[in-house]
Amino acid sequence: KLPSVLGEFKSKYPNITLELHEGPINKIHRDLSERVTDFAVAPQHEDSYDLDHKAIVNDPFVAILPRAMATKRKYITLKALNQIDQLALSHDTAVRATVELVFRNAGLRYRPKIELTHHQTVISMVEAGLGAAILPKICVAKDENADYQVLPIRPGILTRQISIVTVNGKRLSPAAQACADQIVRALRQSA
Numbered sequence: 001k002l003p004s005v006l007g008e009f010k011s012k013y014p015n016i017t018l019e020l021h022e023g024p025i026n027k028i029h030r031d032l033s034e035r036v037t038d039f040a041v042a043p044q045h046e047d048s049y050d051l052d053h054k055a056i057v058n059d060p061f062v063a064i065l066p067r068a069m070a071t072k073r074k075y076i077t078l079k080a081l082n083q084i085d086q087l088a089l090s091h092d093t094a095v096r097a098t099v100e101l102v103f104r105n106a107g108l109r110y111r112p113k114i115e116l117t118h119h120q121t122v123i124s125m126v127e128a129g130l131g132a133a134i135l136p137k138i139c140v141a142k143d144e145n146a147d148y149q150v151l152p153i154r155p156g157i158l159t160r161q162i163s164i165v166t167v168n169g170k171r172l173s174p175a176a177q178a179c180a181d182q183i184v185r186a187l188r189q190s191a
Helices: 002-012 025-033 094-107 119-127 174-190
Strands: 042-043 051-066 087-088 114-116 130-136 148-154 159-167
Touching: 002 174, 025 042, 025 051, 025 159, 042 094, 051 094, 051 119, 051 174, 087 094, 087 119, 114 119, 119 130, 119 148, 130 174, 148 159, 159 174
Parallel strands: 087 114, 087 130
Antiparallel strands: 042 159, 051 130, 051 148, 051 159
């Protein structure tokens, strides 16, 4: 979704240069605090006391199963997921911290077999049949031809809030505000 939003923004404002940074939550927060970036689109995180979060959407986590493990069920439980080899994002991501906490709170031990640094690589590994994964729904493309099945997790306890994140007290430039507003509209429409 983000590429099409940014493409639309560039069409509307061709003279504005965009610089996009990706990374784990601690890098995103550091870039904001050091004024490397104007704003972030990110989940809330406990170490963000100097940052302001304006909520956009709630993003539930989903299970992604290789096609060979596909089921006719309409959902999957944490307990059932715990019986399948897991693929996970690295320890320095907010997604990983959230998944580990939910498993721990359910009395289950989260033991991924393979750890990766980017969600798209996780999805590719699921398609290759190397295991299942738990990712935020917003990270998983809707593709009817994909070699994976996406299932809601029940009970629906895994969710995160996506926000526009800025430094407390800092106003965005008109260009940055226009870009943030366009991202907010697109995310709310797709939710």
